[in-house]
Amino acid sequence: MRNVLELEKVSRVFSSGVFRTRTIRAVDEVSFALEKGRTFGLVGNSGCGKTTLSRMITRVLRPTSGRICFEERDVAAFDRRQRKTYHRRVQVIFQNPEGSLDPSMRIMDSLLEVMAIHHLGAGKEDRMDKIQTALRQVGLPDYLLSRYPHQISGGEGQRLVICRALLLEPEVLLLDEPTSMLDVSVQASIMNLLRDLQQELGLTYLYITHDIELLGWISHTIGVMQRGRLVEVGSREQVMEAPVHPYTKELLYSYTHWEGGAQP
Numbered sequence: 001m002r003n004v005l006e007l008e009k010v011s012r013v014f015s016s017g018v019f020r021t022r023t024i025r026a027v028d029e030v031s032f033a034l035e036k037g038r039t040f041g042l043v044g045n046s047g048c049g050k051t052t053l054s055r056m057i058t059r060v061l062r063p064t065s066g067r068i069c070f071e072e073r074d075v076a077a078f079d080r081r082q083r084k085t086y087h088r089r090v091q092v093i094f095q096n097p098e099g100s101l102d103p104s105m106r107i108m109d110s111l112l113e114v115m116a117i118h119h120l121g122a123g124k125e126d127r128m129d130k131i132q133t134a135l136r137q138v139g140l141p142d143y144l145l146s147r148y149p150h151q152i153s154g155g156e157g158q159r160l161v162i163c164r165a166l167l168l169e170p171e172v173l174l175l176d177e178p179t180s181m182l183d184v185s186v187q188a189s190i191m192n193l194l195r196d197l198q199q200e201l202g203l204t205y206l207y208i209t210h211d212i213e214l215l216g217w218i219s220h221t222i223g224v225m226q227r228g229r230l231v232e233v234g235s236r237e238q239v240m241e242a243p244v245h246p247y248t249k250e251l252l253y254s255y256t257h258w259e260g261g262a263q264p
């Protein structure tokens, strides 16, 4: 299986404090790879470094040390054109769809704009066709296109954000708690949609969450982060059924359904 994105001993250190400077190793020598067409689930409690890691992948933050490679090329060494392509091919889906859509624009105009920025589609008509195809793929009706973001539901909003990402023909979706603000039934439908899209389009996912149960459902491989370090990495079956690290057992044990192995 081909690796699309690879992290090699990636670290990020922050210095902060008013009275005394403290150094925090928010991410500490983390290495893992995303395989083409598969889902890598990254789990850990608040403050373990998930957001810092995703900010480094999206190039918002630079690693203090280590390398992030996209299709075997170091993303830190990309020139302007390569950066633009990278930002198109690695799309991020955040938990709050409203914050991801421009409130002052009709949805149609937002979608057309994003395609124009990336020079996708041959003219407006072709872009409209592509938008209709992507809308169908995410299970949304055409009439939503004339609305503004505040006129749609949270679940529709998240589908639209996924639709916008698909228009850019991505390779990787970085899913940062994409369902945590939705009702349970809507959550399930978005998770099903993501799984169907992966099968249909061969997309690669990095799914970041604090919910290990959810990862047991969607991931092929699971990585467990604690205080900046990746303490356990394995296939879904290994991590969910025979975890090795005590912290993974602790995370699993917090779900009452879990009956595997001894109590932590």
Ligand SMILES: Nc1ncnc2c1ncn2[C@@H]1O[C@H](COP(=O)(O)OP(=O)(O)OP(=O)(O)O)[C@@H](O)[C@H]1O
Residues within 6 Å of the ligand: 014, 015, 016, 024, 025, 026, 044, 045, 046, 047, 048, 049, 050, 051, 052, 053, 210
């Ligand atoms: N810009 C910064 N300056 C100083 N410390 C930071 C900065 N950003 C993050 N940190 C610290 O780094 C650690 C990891 O933070 P991060 O936001 O990556 O965690 P997280 O796992 O995403 O948490 P959550 O699930 O609550 O969002 C925390 O201790 C945080 O306080």
